[in-house]
Structures are given as C-alpha cells and as structure tokens.
Amino acid sequence: MRKSHPLLHAVLLIAVALSAFPLYWLFVVATRTNDVIGDWPPPLLPGGNLTDNLRRLFGAEDAHFMLGMANSAIASFAVTVAVVFFSSMAGFAFSKLRFRGRDGLLVVLLATMMIPVQMGIIPLYMIMVRLGWQNRLQAVIVPFLVSAFGVFLMRQYAERAVPDELIESARVDGGTTFRIFWSVVLPALRPGAAVLGLFTFMATWNEFLWPLAVLEADNPTVQFSLNQLSTTYYTDYTLMFAGVLVATLPLLFVFILFGRQIIGGIMDGAVKA
C-alpha cells in the first residue's frame, strides 16, 4: 500500500469540514439565545438553551410542529413499506416471470421516470379536491405508494440476486407464484429492498412541494411546518433552528445507522433521493 500524501488528507479534511459545518452550526444556534446570534466572532460552541428553544418551538402558534412530525412519520413509514413491497412484486415479475406485453410495459415504466413532478401537480390537486382529500394525510400518502424508480431498481436487483433455478425448484415443489415470491424471492431481495427503503424514507420525509400544495397550515408535514416557522418567525433563528434540528434528527439517525448501505446504494445504482 502506497503511503498517502498529507496534502490529500488536508484537502479531504477541509471538504468534510465544509460539509459538516452547516450541520454543526445548526446545533450551535439551536442551543443558544437569540441575542448572541449575529455577534462577531460568532459563538462556536453549543450553549445551554436547547430545552427552552424546544419548548418555544412546540408551543409556537400556527406551526403545529408536533403534528407535523407525527404526520411525516406516519406518511414516511406507510409510503416506505408500500413502495418496497409493490416494487419488489413488480420488479420480480418484470425480471423473472414471462408474460405478454412485458417489454412494452417496461418501456412505459422507464419513460415515466423522465416526467417532472410539476407536470401533473395541478390535475393531481384537482383529483384530491374531487376526492375530498385536501388537507388530509392520505393526500400525501396514496399517490406515492408506488414508484417507477423503485420498480426499476428492484428489477435490476432481482436480475442478479434471484437465480432462475431457485424459482424453478420452488415451482417443482408445487408453490404458487405468490408463495414463491413471499418465501423465496422476497428474502433474496432484502439487501436491495433495504436501500430502496432508506431512500424512499428520506425522500418522503423531505417532500415539500406537494404537501405545500395540498395541505394547509393546521395539518402540516414537518417540512411544511418548517416553512411555516420561517415565514412567521423569520427573525427568531434559535426557534427555527431548533425546528430544523428536530426535523433533521430522524434522518441523521438513519444516516448514522445505515451510512455504509446508503453509500453502497448510491455507488451501486446511481440513486437520487
């Protein structure tokens, strides 16, 4: 092994510092009082005011922060489970089962990945009005229960991870297709499903545009609620930063637990969250 250059480490350390600094700064401000924000030199260490800021955050009128957290948790969980399950099913079918129209449907699926969200958002809103789902949580869940990208990813994964012989032998043993999927295919797909699940969870948690369109301030998701804070309390940085900190913690937690898998997922499949 070649000895690594000190300059290389210096460059990478600076890169890591710049990446991490806003996250650290977030923590510093969230634990401070408003009167020191804007001081020069800036406070570089966390202070002791976190609990007070959190109390003000959860008591903040019009922001409904607690409700926002709960809504986002429910929506992210439901969407993640559904996307992983439906994507595994469809991905398995597209890679391992033979049926008429398979290639054509796959092309349709791939083509739809090119379409930007903004394209359908106005009619989607009209559909929600028609269904009476405005300002209701199912509006941010139901349309996202499936994902073309997820199907594509799981198809690629099943291609590699599920040997044809495995399915053949399960068939010989007399299993129905669903039985084979449930007890043979799904376990084999688990690593791919984990990565898809992580990315789906992060994306749903961070969703902003659509909740802003279809929900109202009294029933927000967490990101909507943050936006509400930033319009109502835009000079109260410690309160806002406390909100950002709380909203970021679940993802930070996921990142610390599954960081390596997330890196693997990005490097494997070129995934955009």
Next chain:
Amino acid sequence: MTRLLDRLDKVASPYLFIAPFFVIFGIFGLFPVGYTAWVSLHAWDISGAQGFVGLDNFVTLFGDPNFWNAIVNTLGMLILSTVPQLVIALILANALNQRMRGLVFYRLGVLAPIVTSVAAVGIVFSQIFDRDAGLVNGMLHLVGVPPIDWHADKWSSWIAISTMVSWRWIGYNALIYLAAMQAVPRDLYEAAEIDGATKARQFWAITVPMIRPAVLFTVIVSTIGGTQLFTEPLIFGQGGFAISGGSLRQFQTVSMYMFEKAFRDFDYGYGSAVAWMIFVLIMLLTLINFLLTRHWGGRA
C-alpha cells in the same frame, strides 16, 4: 382441477404482481400528466373550466415578462450551481479514489449533507447569508468587504441559493464518480506512469474520459433537478414575498411561478401552461447536454 389452477396462476400472476403499480401510478401519475395538457388549453380556475381557449394561455405566457424573468433566474442558478458542483465533485472523487487511512470517515463526511432536508438547508443558509447576522458577511468584513444584502439582488441571491444547492449535492455526485473511477483498469495508469505522465495528466487523459457515462448521468440529473428548483429559493425568500422570489422577483424560478399561478392565484389553466414549459425546458436542456457531452467525448 389443481392443474387448471396452476395454469391460471402462471398466466394471471404476473399481471397481478404488476397491477398495484400500474393502477396507482395510472390514476395519480400518468393521468394527471395527460390532463395537464387538457387544462392548459382552457381558461380554468378554482370553479372549473371556463371554456376552451386553444393556445391562448401559451400566447399570453410568451409575452409575460415575469415568466421570462423566471426562466432567466432558473437558468442562471442552474449554471451557477451545476458547474462548480460537478467540477468540485470530480476533484473530490479523485481524492477519495486514493488508497489511504480513514476512507470510510471521509466518504461519510462528504455525504453528510444528503441527510438534511431542503427546507432545513434553506433555513440554515438563509441565516448564514443574512445581511446583518450572517457568517458570510462576518467573514467578508474580516477582509474589509462591506456587508452584502444577499437577498436583495439577482446576482447575490443566485450565488447564495446556488451555494446551498451545491453544498447538498457535491458529496452525492462525488460518490457516483468514485464508483465509476473504481472500474477504470489499473494497468492504464501503470502504462501512463511508465510513459512519464504526471498525476494531473493521468486524471485528465485517463480518468475523466473513462468515466464519461457517469459524468453524463450526473450532468443530466443535476440539470433536471436544477430546472425544477423550488424549495431552496422559496425558503431563502421567507416572509411575504416568498413565492415570488423576493420583492422584485429577483430569484423566482419557473417552478415557483407555476406554483404562484396555480395555487395562489388559482389560475389552473395558466399554471398548466407553465408546467408544460418546464417539461419542454427539461427536454431541451437534456438534449443539449447529451449532444455536448458526446461531442466532448469524441475529442478526448
């Protein structure tokens, strides 16, 4: 009987397996996209369709200075964020591609921004770029530069917004490049080394051309993302002028303009026309990128 059921299972199951996707996606994904075209050809507000107007919405749109302003802002921030973002990612990936201690730490470190939500990034950077209380102005003051009102002008707000976009995505792009770099055969470098090529020369003459597909991928994905830029400028704006991108629309993007028309003014027909223009813009930019990257590859 069992045989018949077995046969039925084989024929019908594949369709049942893909049905949830196609049913839900059809209703909430494909149908709305098609319907956008229909709505854009109508005068259509909150009370419903007011009649077919043909291409009127588009004609009005082409003469609408606010629309063109939004297009210019979107393209400006797209360039300001994508170009530095990808160049820095490329250099970073090259550094991460060396054998050394602490590799996992560095990789996780540069990827950390991905765990933040866009709304969170918007709030934090809005503070960092604050005129009075911001760190950037504090640092500029140290070198004798007077405070800049980052929110007030086109160029300054574009820089601030592009910085937060780049910050969030550099690590992600670096990992994509890194994956591609690891597939480049080692003996190419060994041969170059024997020929006396410097590290920098090897980087430009071997690494970059060899990872061209990855570069094309990131260029296209960043362009698509940049064309739809919405949350960062919206949150950066704060206050009452948020959706118009500042009091003078200095940083309003096309997506924000669509949102303003459809969900603040409730002009669904006009908003749908703007949505179509976003789609056209994405297609155009993807095509240009594709041609440019191919051309560049041809010379390398």
